[in-house]
Each structure stands twice: as C-alpha cells, then as structure tokens.
Amino acid sequence: MTVLQLDRISKRFGNFQALNQVSMELKEGEIYGFIGPNGAGKSTTIRILLGMLKATEGRAVLFGKDAWKDAAEIHKRCAYVPGDVYVWPNLTGGEVIDVLLKMNGSYSKKKRDEWVERFQFDPTKKARSYSKGNRQKIALIAAFASEADLFILDEPTSGLDPLMEHIFQQGVRGVKEAGKTVLLSSHILSEVEKLCDRVAIIRRGEIIERGTLDDLRHLTRMQIQAETREVPEGLAKLSGVHQLEETGKQFSFQADTDHMEGIINYLNKYGVRKIESTPPMLEDLFMRHYEGKSVEENVQ
Amino acid sequence: MRKHIKGTGILFPILLRQHRLRLLLWLAGLVLVTCSVAYAYPDMYPDQASREAYAMTMENPAMIAMLGIGYDHYQKIGSMFALEMLLFSAIAVAIMNILLMSKLTRDDEENGILELVQSRSVGRLSYLAASFMVMLLVNILLIILLTAAMTAMQIDGFDFSGIVLYSSxxxxxxxxxxxxxxxxxxxxxxxxxxxxxxxxxxxxxxxLRAVGDVEAAFLSWISPLGWLSRAYVFVENSWTPAGLLLVSGIGFGIIAFIMQAKRDIGDGLLPERAGSVYASAFLKTKAGLVIRLQKTMILMWVLGILLLHIVFALILGDLETFFLENEAMQAFLTGEGNVMEQFIVLLMAIMALFITAPVIISFLRLRGEEKANRTELLFSRAVSRMQLLRAYLVPSIIIAVLLPILQALVLWSVGAAVSEDMMTLTDVLGASVVYIPAILLVLGFTVLLIGWIPKATSLVWLFLVYGFVVIYLGDILELPNWLRNLSVYEHVPVYPSEELSYAAILILCGISVLLVLIGALGYKRRDIEG
Known part of the structure; x- marks a missing residue:
C-alpha cells in the first residue's frame, strides 16, 4: 500500500526554483532514504509533505489525503524530527515532549518514559540550556513514543553521539518491525546504508537517482587491492578497470561490478597471492553525482 | 587591562553597523518630536492669562504625579516645555537604551555570537566595551543633535545653556x-x-517619583527620574542632576564590567531551579501552551498597569483636598465635567494605549515563534493553522477585554476609599471599557499583517506611537482633525462626558472582526517559514 506519494512537485521562491518535478513513492513498512547535500531541496520537500509550504505545481498525498489541505488530519498519523530542533526556551525538556505528544491526541506515558530512559535524557532542565544533541533527543523521544504510522526524519542524528546514534538506529528498526513507514533524509551515508530499503538522491531540486541499494550498487565500482606473483601486464587496458595504481607486484584499482568476472579471470593468470575487495560505498555513488562531470568522464 | 579589551576597535564598527538603522530612526524621531513641540510652545502661551490657565491645569496632585513638579510659577516658556516633555522624553530615551543594551549583551550571548567572538583572539571584556561604546555614542549624538536642532530654531525663551542642559x-x-x-x-x-x-x-x-513628588520629596531623590525636574532647566540650570545620572551610570557600568570579568559565559547570577518532568494538563492544551509561554510577560503588564492605577487613585484623595483648600476652584471639582472626571477620562485614554501593548506583544509572538522555527514543531503535529491562530487570539482577547474592566475596578475601589467625591463605578467602568473596541481593532490589524505581510508585522506599533502622539501632543501641535482621526483611539466616544455612541462601538467591533477574518484567511494560505 502506498503511504506517501509525491507527484511531480515543483516549488519556486520568487525566481529561485527550489524543487523541479520531484516524484517519490513510499510503500507501507519500508525505510526510504532521501539523500542530498545541504541546500539540495530535502527540507523544502519535507515541508511540502508537512503542509507548511504550498507546492507551486504537483500533488503531495499522504495516507490518501492532500498534504496541504488536510495537514492536521494527516499529522495525527505522522511523527516529524527536524535536523535543527528549536524548542521553547522556558519550558523543561519533559514539558516539551508532553506538549508535542499531546498535540496528536492521547499517548502512552509508559512508552514516553521508556524512551526518555533509553536516550538517557534529563527532562528537568529548561530547554534553553540543552545542547543541539539534547534538543534533537526531545524531538526523537516525542516521535518514537507516539503511535505514528509514518516517521519523517530530517537529518535526525546530526547532533547525536555514536552511542545515541545506535539507540536511534534501534528505534528506526523497531518502527519498521512494527510495520510502519520511515522517510529518512540524511547526508550521513553509513546511516542510510545500514537502515534503508530504497533511496532517492536529490541534487539542485531534482531527483537524479532512485532505486534499491542493490540497484544503485550496480552503477558503482568495487575497490580491489591485490598482489600477484608476476606483474600483470596490460591490466590498465582491461575493460572495467579504473584508476589503477601500482607499485611493482602490489596494486589497487577500481572495478566495474559488471566486469568483475573477466578481471578476476585475468588476474588469476598471474598467480594471485592476496586479494581484498571493498564493497561499493554509497559514498562513491554520491560522489559520482556530486563531483559533477569530471567523475562522469572518468567512468566512460 | 590591555589584554582584556583587545579587539574592541574591530568589534565596535561591526556592532554599530548592526544597529545603526534602528538607532538613526530613534534619534530622528526624538529630535523631530522635541523640536516640533518646542516650536509650538511660545505661540501657545503668549500672555500671562494663558500661563495662569496652564498653571491651573498643571498645579494639582494628579498632574504632578503624572508629569512631575512644576517650578518658576510657570512663567518661563522653557520651564513649561520641560515640565511637559522632559520626563516622557527621558523614558523614551531609556527605552531605546534598554532595547539596545539587552540586545548587545544578553541576546548576543544567548545566540552564541559572544562565544564565537570570544573564541578568537579577543579580550574578555572587549564585546562589552564595544557595546558600551555604541551606547555611549548614541547618547552623545542625541545630546549634540538635540542641542544643535533646538539652538538653530531660535525659539523665544529657550536659551542656549538651558538647551544644553535639557539635552544633556x-x-x-x-x-x-x-x-x-x-x-x-x-x-x-x-x-x-x-x-x-x-x-x-x-x-x-x-x-517612586510620582509618589515622591506628591507626598514625600525624599522618594523623588531616590528615583533617577525624580532628579530630572530638580535641574530646574531653563530657569536655574542646575547641573547636579546630570552629574548624579552620569556618576551612577559610571558606577553601574564599572560593576557590569567587573561581573563580566568574573562570570562564566552563558551563566546567570540568579539560580535556575530544576523544572518539572511532566507537562501539566493545562500546558498540554494549545491555548494553555500559548498562555504559559507568555505568563511572565502578561503578569508584568497587568501588575504594572494596576499599580499605576493604585498610585493615581491614591492621588485622587490629594486632588480633593487640594481643591477644597482652594475655594475658588471648588467648582472644578464638583461641577459638570469636573477636574476629577477629566483626569480619569485622560487617564483611561492613555491606559488604553498601554493595554494595547501587551495585547499586540502577545499576538505578535505567533510571528516571533515562526521566525524562531518553533511553529514547525506544532504544525508537524495534528495542529491546524486555524487552531494555532485561535490559540494565540485567546490570551490577546482576554487581556484586551479583562484588563480594562480590572483597571476600572481597581481605580474605583481605591479612589472611593480615599475620596468622597469619587465618580460612580458605572462611569469609571464606562470610561475604561469604551476603549475595548479600539484595542481589538489594533489587534485585528496585527492579525491582518501576520496573515498577509508577515515581514512587516512591526508596523502595527505605529498605531500605538501615533495614538500616543495624538493624545499627548495633539493639542500642542494643533493637529487638524483629519490627522487626529487617523488614530484609531480618536474614534472612541469620550464617556461619560459624551453620549455613548453604540454605532461607533459596533462599527469598530465589526471592522475588527472583519480584519481578523481576512488575516486568518491569509495565514491559512501562506507558506510557513519555520
């Protein structure tokens, strides 16, 4: 079942085209990664989803309802964590969590206290004295403790330490196990790699790539480090081999995943002593799109 | 010492640039208003008769409490001008300085600007020193500009030494x-x-000064506002009060620098208590949240306004004694449109402006919250635009309706206790509540601005400033009727001396409702910034 659908959304601020024909579809129970650098349009997209900005063109539908017209109705089933959490400075952290939970109706106090405990959060301080990470915890606790069906997380871990990031990842997995849907916007690729089923990459307001992680990996290259008994002459000319660096019998290069078979067979002829391969990181994929043309040319 | 103020020279122009536009507008406004009033004064009181009439209106406890003591038997134009203008101009200048310094000190510290600056090779006291230099420069500019402008106008009765002292x-x-x-x-x-x-x-x-000027002079000597009239400017030109102000200012300044040197960044000297773990049931409602966030602000305004009424009501007793001792003037007290009634009507007109301030501040928080990216948290929950707008209208409307009633009750009950000739409760109440529609109308404009031109919401303050100019200076400046009518507050019937015009009240209310509805429509349709 489709939980969230963006249909050719465009947004203009004056002369600035912030989003151009962005489409996206989230199915129930999946974790969808939304990747892009700062200023690419991730937060604008999310604000349109939340009904805070009105799309210039296109339609955003959540749970079968219009994101702009039925915002409050839709949000009963949503939980949102912004990247920068701003809270009322003169309320305590605990009060803010309660207020946010209550705005969506009733909530379980037990669950709320559990999450306060898990994030090791001190709810008695005035919000103005919390650090960025602690303010993020407020929004995360209010999200995980709610009965939402869709979690919209906009760079939710940028202020968390690694331990807390781990708790966060457990939370997201728990949500998925409960059959709920997650939209995770991020530029921390390891996080996306660990959690997401499918990803979409946005650049300058346009979606430039989308699919499952496996789909996207086909587009990338393995990093190979190897040592052979004899020097493999002509390796550089072999198709699918890029950026070869050699020091005698030790060398490293990048290999296109679809040419892997040929390359291994070729190397075997020279007596492989040692071979290490690193799987393609989303990082590489990301860089390929972001470094613009120079990398594209390298690939060809 | 040197190392503590390193970098001040670099910070000063940056801070100055940050605030120059606002400060220039303040300075221009202060000089313009002062000069136009000073210009009008000689023509207003050309002969002995008009000066005696002026003395008669001014020389009673109520007016003394409001404006301060008169001197020189109201003979010199300059002294009359100073009596009417010095106190309130000083308050305006103080407001400018308070806003400037709280921004430059605590606000910049709260926003992390100070931390960023302090991490560079900059002395511990440099930021404060640069802030002081900006503040000092503004006040020196004020003295120079005011002196130059008033001297250049060559007004009769305004001698140069008086002008310099007044500005200083x-x-x-x-x-x-x-x-x-x-x-x-x-x-x-x-x-x-x-x-x-x-x-x-x-x-x-x-x-302190109001009570001191009427009852016990020593109280006025404790209050810096009380020192002002003791300079007898344009008559004796005593520089002692100016010296006192300067010395105490330097004193507080030195303490501020010492505290800055000793205090941790981000720390306050008053202790912060641990707050509650859970939100109360009240806080968990939308209007409850809005009211809780503004609790202190609302309470301060309510207490302040009620306290003013208690002071003025106590003075009503003195007013009575004053007129009883002057038999010739007794008619003023008991006749039609007597002095007490005139005074209460004027008081209520001014208080309507004061009450509008918390009403607007309260509603403008909706915009402030948006700019601080905090409405985002609510709108991402099951809260609609209309629900939040309504939640913000609740405290504003409560203040606008209840505070006029409350102030009338306080004024009347204290006044009735000290004076036998107190107006009836109905009349006091009426004089106060007639202004409710006007206050609501200004609120309506605020909603309209937030809905359609959110960037220009501060324009609504012009209603207040202009309303104040018309009430306070309308007669002096001889503003034509059409200009006066631009002020919302001028459309309120002067009760009880005029008949209550229900039509006027209904029209004002109708326009307010319409403005709120149109504003709400805009708020529903526009993009939310954060």
Missing part, C-alpha cells in the same frame, strides 16, 4: 538606563529577562 539630561539618563541594563543582564540567562528587570526598574523609578 536626556543623554545622561539614557546612559544610566543603558549601563543599568548591562548590569541587570548578569543576573538572568535570557535577554527577555534582562529586559523585564530593566523595564521593571524604569517603572519603579516612575512610581
């Missing part, structure tokens, strides 16, 4: 207000807190 008193009072704010900024952890303490002190000075 304002500048020195501004300096004291600025240093006092820097001093208070050390006690709290937010700029809002620093503002509340400083404005609270200013208010306390005013009350």
């Amino acid at each position: 008193l304002l500048g020195c009072f501004g300096f004291l207000a600025g240093t006092l704010t820097a001093f208070f900024a050390h006690f709290v952890t937010s700029s809002r807190g620093a503002g509340i303490l400083s404005f609270g002190a200013l208010f306390f000075f005013y009350i």
Whole structure:
C-alpha cells in the first residue's frame, strides 16, 4: 500500500526554483532514504509533505489525503524530527515532549518514559540550556513514543553521539518491525546504508537517482587491492578497470561490478597471492553525482 | 587591562553597523518630536492669562504625579516645555537604551555570537566595551543633535545653556538606563529577562517619583527620574542632576564590567531551579501552551498597569483636598465635567494605549515563534493553522477585554476609599471599557499583517506611537482633525462626558472582526517559514 506519494512537485521562491518535478513513492513498512547535500531541496520537500509550504505545481498525498489541505488530519498519523530542533526556551525538556505528544491526541506515558530512559535524557532542565544533541533527543523521544504510522526524519542524528546514534538506529528498526513507514533524509551515508530499503538522491531540486541499494550498487565500482606473483601486464587496458595504481607486484584499482568476472579471470593468470575487495560505498555513488562531470568522464 | 579589551576597535564598527538603522530612526524621531513641540510652545502661551490657565491645569496632585513638579510659577516658556516633555522624553530615551543594551549583551550571548567572538583572539571584556561604546555614542549624538536642532530654531525663551542642559539630561539618563541594563543582564540567562528587570526598574523609578513628588520629596531623590525636574532647566540650570545620572551610570557600568570579568559565559547570577518532568494538563492544551509561554510577560503588564492605577487613585484623595483648600476652584471639582472626571477620562485614554501593548506583544509572538522555527514543531503535529491562530487570539482577547474592566475596578475601589467625591463605578467602568473596541481593532490589524505581510508585522506599533502622539501632543501641535482621526483611539466616544455612541462601538467591533477574518484567511494560505 502506498503511504506517501509525491507527484511531480515543483516549488519556486520568487525566481529561485527550489524543487523541479520531484516524484517519490513510499510503500507501507519500508525505510526510504532521501539523500542530498545541504541546500539540495530535502527540507523544502519535507515541508511540502508537512503542509507548511504550498507546492507551486504537483500533488503531495499522504495516507490518501492532500498534504496541504488536510495537514492536521494527516499529522495525527505522522511523527516529524527536524535536523535543527528549536524548542521553547522556558519550558523543561519533559514539558516539551508532553506538549508535542499531546498535540496528536492521547499517548502512552509508559512508552514516553521508556524512551526518555533509553536516550538517557534529563527532562528537568529548561530547554534553553540543552545542547543541539539534547534538543534533537526531545524531538526523537516525542516521535518514537507516539503511535505514528509514518516517521519523517530530517537529518535526525546530526547532533547525536555514536552511542545515541545506535539507540536511534534501534528505534528506526523497531518502527519498521512494527510495520510502519520511515522517510529518512540524511547526508550521513553509513546511516542510510545500514537502515534503508530504497533511496532517492536529490541534487539542485531534482531527483537524479532512485532505486534499491542493490540497484544503485550496480552503477558503482568495487575497490580491489591485490598482489600477484608476476606483474600483470596490460591490466590498465582491461575493460572495467579504473584508476589503477601500482607499485611493482602490489596494486589497487577500481572495478566495474559488471566486469568483475573477466578481471578476476585475468588476474588469476598471474598467480594471485592476496586479494581484498571493498564493497561499493554509497559514498562513491554520491560522489559520482556530486563531483559533477569530471567523475562522469572518468567512468566512460 | 590591555589584554582584556583587545579587539574592541574591530568589534565596535561591526556592532554599530548592526544597529545603526534602528538607532538613526530613534534619534530622528526624538529630535523631530522635541523640536516640533518646542516650536509650538511660545505661540501657545503668549500672555500671562494663558500661563495662569496652564498653571491651573498643571498645579494639582494628579498632574504632578503624572508629569512631575512644576517650578518658576510657570512663567518661563522653557520651564513649561520641560515640565511637559522632559520626563516622557527621558523614558523614551531609556527605552531605546534598554532595547539596545539587552540586545548587545544578553541576546548576543544567548545566540552564541559572544562565544564565537570570544573564541578568537579577543579580550574578555572587549564585546562589552564595544557595546558600551555604541551606547555611549548614541547618547552623545542625541545630546549634540538635540542641542544643535533646538539652538538653530531660535525659539523665544529657550536659551542656549538651558538647551544644553535639557539635552544633556536626556543623554545622561539614557546612559544610566543603558549601563543599568548591562548590569541587570548578569543576573538572568535570557535577554527577555534582562529586559523585564530593566523595564521593571524604569517603572519603579516612575512610581517612586510620582509618589515622591506628591507626598514625600525624599522618594523623588531616590528615583533617577525624580532628579530630572530638580535641574530646574531653563530657569536655574542646575547641573547636579546630570552629574548624579552620569556618576551612577559610571558606577553601574564599572560593576557590569567587573561581573563580566568574573562570570562564566552563558551563566546567570540568579539560580535556575530544576523544572518539572511532566507537562501539566493545562500546558498540554494549545491555548494553555500559548498562555504559559507568555505568563511572565502578561503578569508584568497587568501588575504594572494596576499599580499605576493604585498610585493615581491614591492621588485622587490629594486632588480633593487640594481643591477644597482652594475655594475658588471648588467648582472644578464638583461641577459638570469636573477636574476629577477629566483626569480619569485622560487617564483611561492613555491606559488604553498601554493595554494595547501587551495585547499586540502577545499576538505578535505567533510571528516571533515562526521566525524562531518553533511553529514547525506544532504544525508537524495534528495542529491546524486555524487552531494555532485561535490559540494565540485567546490570551490577546482576554487581556484586551479583562484588563480594562480590572483597571476600572481597581481605580474605583481605591479612589472611593480615599475620596468622597469619587465618580460612580458605572462611569469609571464606562470610561475604561469604551476603549475595548479600539484595542481589538489594533489587534485585528496585527492579525491582518501576520496573515498577509508577515515581514512587516512591526508596523502595527505605529498605531500605538501615533495614538500616543495624538493624545499627548495633539493639542500642542494643533493637529487638524483629519490627522487626529487617523488614530484609531480618536474614534472612541469620550464617556461619560459624551453620549455613548453604540454605532461607533459596533462599527469598530465589526471592522475588527472583519480584519481578523481576512488575516486568518491569509495565514491559512501562506507558506510557513519555520
């Protein structure tokens, strides 16, 4: 079942085209990664989803309802964590969590206290004295403790330490196990790699790539480090081999995943002593799109 | 010492640039208003008869409490001008300095600007030193501009030494207000807190002076606002009060610097208590949240306004005694449109402006929250635009409706206790509540601006400033009727001396409702920034 659908959304601020024909579809129970650098349009997209900005063109539908017209109705089933959490400075952290939970109706106090405990959060301080990470915890606790069906997380871990990031990842997995849907916007690729089923990459307001992680990996290259008994002459000319660096019998290069078979067979002829391969990181994929043309040319 | 103020020279122009536009507007406004009033004065009181009439209106306890003591038997034009203008101009200058310094000290610390600056090769006291230099420059500019402008106009009765003293008193009072704010900024952890303490002190000075001028002169000598009229400017030209202001300003300034050197960044001297773990049931409602966030602000305004009424009501007793002792003037007290009634009607007109301030501040928070990216949290929950707008209208409307009733009750009950000739409760209440529709109308404009031109919401303050100019200076400046009618407050029937025009009240209410509806429509349709 489709939980969230963006249909050719465009947004203009004056002369600035912030989003151009962005489409996206989230199915129930999946974790969808939304990747892009700062200023690419991730937060604008999310604000349109939340009904805070009105799309210039296109339609955003959540749970079968219009994101702009039925915002409050839709949000009963949503939980949102912004990247920068701003809270009322003169309320305590605990009060803010309660207020946010209550705005969506009733909530379980037990669950709320559990999450306060898990994030090791001190709810008695005035919000103005919390650090960025602690303010993020407020929004995360209010999200995980709610009965939402869709979690919209906009760079939710940028202020968390690694331990807390781990708790966060457990939370997201728990949500998925409960059959709920997650939209995770991020530029921390390891996080996306660990959690997401499918990803979409946005650049300058346009979606430039989308699919499952496996789909996207086909587009990338393995990093190979190897040592052979004899020097493999002509390796550089072999198709699918890029950026070869050699020091005698030790060398490293990048290999296109679809040419892997040929390359291994070729190397075997020279007596492989040692071979290490690193799987393609989303990082590489990301860089390929972001470094613009120079990398594209390298690939060809 | 040198190392503590390293970098001040670099910071000063940056800070100055940050605030120059606002400060220029303040200075221009202050000079313009002062000069236009000064220009009008000689024509208003050309002969002995008109001066005696002026003396008669001014020389009673109520007016003394409001404006301060008169001197020189109201003979010199300059002294009459100073009586009417000096106190309130000083308060305006103080407001400018308080806003400036709470921004430059606590606000910049709260926003992390100070931390960023302090991480560079900059002395511990440099930021404060640069802030002081900006504040000092503004007050010196005020003295120079005011002196130059008033001297250039060559008005009869305004001699040069008087003009210099008058301007210097304002500048020195501004300096004291600025240093006092820097001093208070050390006690709290937010700029809002620093503002509340400083404005609270200013208010306390005013009350102290009002009671002191009427009852016990020594109280006025405790209040810096009381020192102003003791300069007998344009008559004796005593520089002692200016010196006192300057010395106490320097005193507070030195303490502020010492505290800055000793205090941790981000720390306040008043202790912060651990708060509650859970939100109360009240806080969990939308209107409850809005009211809770504004609790302190609303409480301060309500207490301040009620306290003013208690002071003025107590003075009503003196007013009675004053007129009983002057048999010739007894007619004023008991006749049609007597002095007490005139005084209460004027008081209510001014108070309507004061009450509008918290009404607007309260509603403008909706925009403030948006700019601080905090409405985002609510709108991402099951909260609709209309629900939040309504939640913000609740406290505004409560203040606009209840405070006029409350102030009338306080004024009447205290007044009735000290004076036998107190107006009836109905009349006092009527004089106060007739202004409710006008206050609501200004609120309506605020909603309209937030809905359609959110960037220009501060324009709504013009209603207040203009309303004040018309009430306070309308007669002096001889404003034509059409100009007066631009002020919303002028459309309110003057009760009880005029008949209650229900039509006028209904029209004002109707327009308010319409403005709120149109504003709400805009708020529903527009993009939310954060």
